[in-house]
Amino acid sequence: MDPVIIVGAGPVGLTLALALARQEVPSVVLDEGPGKDEPRPARTVVLREDTAALLERLTGAALGEHGVRWAGWRSLRRRHVVSDIAFDAAEPAPLHIAQHVLTGFLRGAIAGEPLVRTVVDSRLDAIEQERYGISARTRGPQGTWWRGSYLVGCDGPRSTVRKLQDIRFPGRTAVERHAVAALRVELPWEGRALLHRMPPWRSSGPSAGEVTARPLPDGAWRLDWLLPPGNDLVTPEVLLTRIRETLEGWSDGPAPAYELLDTGVHTVHHRLARRWRAGRVFLAGDAAHLLGALGTQGLDEGLRDAENLAWKLAAAWHHGPHEALLDSYQTERRAVVAARLRAADQVLPVLRGGGALRHIVPGAARSQDTLLTDGHLGRGPLGAPGTHAGSPLAPRRPEAEIPVGTPPGAQVTDVRVTAEDGSFVRLRDRLDRGALLVVLIAPGTGVWDRKHWMSAGVMPRLAAAVTALPHPAELLVAESYPGAPAHSVLLVRPDGHLVTALSGVRPADLYAAAEATLGEAAHGEQRREEDKDEAAGDDRTATARAGSGAR
Incomplete structure (x- = not known):
């Protein structure tokens, strides 16, 4: 089968290629640039703990050694x-x-992954879809036609893929603007990020009084100043003045010596593509959505797009078309990002000067500083990881379903588990391999050798039920899980979202939940409806023939 074509070699496109390779799906990454990035210390990203863990799984690198995990906020x-x-x-x-x-x-x-081919200096020019595949034409030194099974546009805000598919990208322009500087300087809060609103050295007014400081390695910091609305030019003199007065204000005296590493102006737009799928074409990352006001992180959401889409494309690539499963990518991820944008739109008037609206805006009774902290730290409606409780892949609630510390559709808690080879690993380490995870909660098993409990109690029956599932699955055992009683069974999607928690071993419920997770329930229902229509047509034909014979 042909590889997946990925247009765009930014973090989202590269993450998707690695996630597909982890599930044994080849890809071709079309990179419009030369294949390397200009160092820009002022262009940084903040990753929530689970998305950082995703990248560490895929790259095998300890990213924390090359960034900073904040000591506090x-x-x-x-x-x-x-x-x-x-x-x-x-x-x-x-x-x-x-x-x-x-x-x-x-x-x-x-570079060390044989299933990924990167082609530099290749600008997308045309896309042609057929029933059994897709073709993409590039121009440049290596301009040619590329044949693929699916195509994913990870090519940023001005996405050529989105434009070629005539997908609208409505939203708001310049929701916020920030002046940015990366400095090497000694600040009083070593390792701690800071949000300072209405600092006393600035003039009054909502647009003049917010600065954020976030530590980077080697004594460097990124500072962001919220700019007033409009397109006023941020001159070097204006930026140097902001740096000086901020450092003086934090030091209660002369500004400490500093080294200016990089500067820029960061403009935040809020946009959401109308569709994220058009046949065999998908959008991800900034090609599908733009967000970032109030401290929220657009790249973090783009990485979640890649993780959500990768296992669904892998299932379709290995096991044949799963239309309901592929459709669920847009339904799940677009709903999460849309909710994030709605939450920002609701609180922006309050946080940026519309205090009179506080009594009518939902959630605005909360402290303004708490809302901003939520955005920066990935909490609450502004920043918390999205759940898929309303997903079309959510199974009908089984009679044996029980509540645990994680609601269905949310990301599972990372606990220690025993793998099928008897090794102790983290649950998160088994994610993004394309397999469903079935976790038995069995207190006490951690002190026994695997050979003693694999053939005891409920394990043989559960192992047989896992083998019979309609998709590859891995059986894991955990000593405990938050809120889960002994002998409960958790079904987890390949991207780490909980499907259901069952009381004991329930093979029929487990199979039905797995079937729904793959979109097979919807496919089966459609097939049954088609069979009924076909049968009805046969009945009508037989009746017509009988009537003709009677005449």
Whole structure:
């Protein structure tokens, strides 16, 4: 079967290629550029703990050694500390890393991956879809036609793929603007990120009073100043003035010596593509959505797009078309991003000066600083990982379903499990391999050798049920899981979202849930309807013939 064509070699496109390769699906990455990235210290990304773990699984690199996991987060208002958060196991720290460093690790991993071919200096020019495949034409030194099974546009805000498919991209332009500087300087909050609203050295007004400081490796920091609405030019003199007065204000004296590494202006747009799928063509990352106001992270959402789409494309590539499964990519991910954009639109008037609207805007009664912290740290409606409770892949609730600490559709908690070879691993390490995960909660098994409990109790029956599932699945055993009683069974999607938790071994319920997760329930229902229509047609034909014979 032909490879998947990925248009765009940014972090989302490269992550998708590696995720497909992990599931033994080949891909061709069409890179419009020369295959390397210009170092830009002021262009950084903040990754939530689970998306950073995804990239570490795919690259095999310890990204935390090349970025900074913050020790904490401090929010100031004028001179007063509003909140001071220390990160720990209960609230893992985000990872802050320069984007060119992250992309370099992804490119390095792809260089050693035989299932991924990267073609540089190749600009997409045309797409042609057929029933059994897709063709893409590129121009440039290696311009030619490329044949693929599917095509994914990861080619950014000005996506050629989106334009060639005539997909609208409505939304808002310049929702926020920030002046950005990367400095090497010593600040009073070593390793801790800072949000400072209405600092006393700035003039009053919502647009003049917000600065964020986020640490980077080697004593560097990224500083962002919220700019007033409009397109006023940020001159070097204006930026240097902001740097000086900010450092002086934080030091309560002369500004400390600093080295200016990089500067820029970051403009935030909010847009959402009308469709994320057109036949064999899909959109992901900035080609499908733009967000980023109030501290939210667009790249983090793009990586979730890649993880969600990869296992569904892999299932279709290995096992034949799964239209309901492929359709669910748009349904699930677009709903999550749309909810994020709606939440930002609701609170923007309050946070940026519309205090009079506080009594009518949902959620606005919460502290403004708390809402901003949510966006920056990936919490609450502005930033928390999305769930797929309303997904078309969600099974009908089985009678044996029980509540656990993770609601259906949400990301599972990373716990220690025993793999089928008897080794102890983290649950998260088994994700993104294309297989469903079936986790038995069995207290006490951790102290026994696998050979003693694999043939005891419910294990033989559960193992047989897992083998009979309509999709490859891996059986894991955990000593415990939050909120799960002993002998409960969890079914987990390849991307780590909980399908259901069952009380005991229920082969029929487990099979039905797995079938729904693959979109097979909808496919089966459609097939049954087609069979009924065909049977009805046969009955009508037989009746007509009988009537003709009677005459």
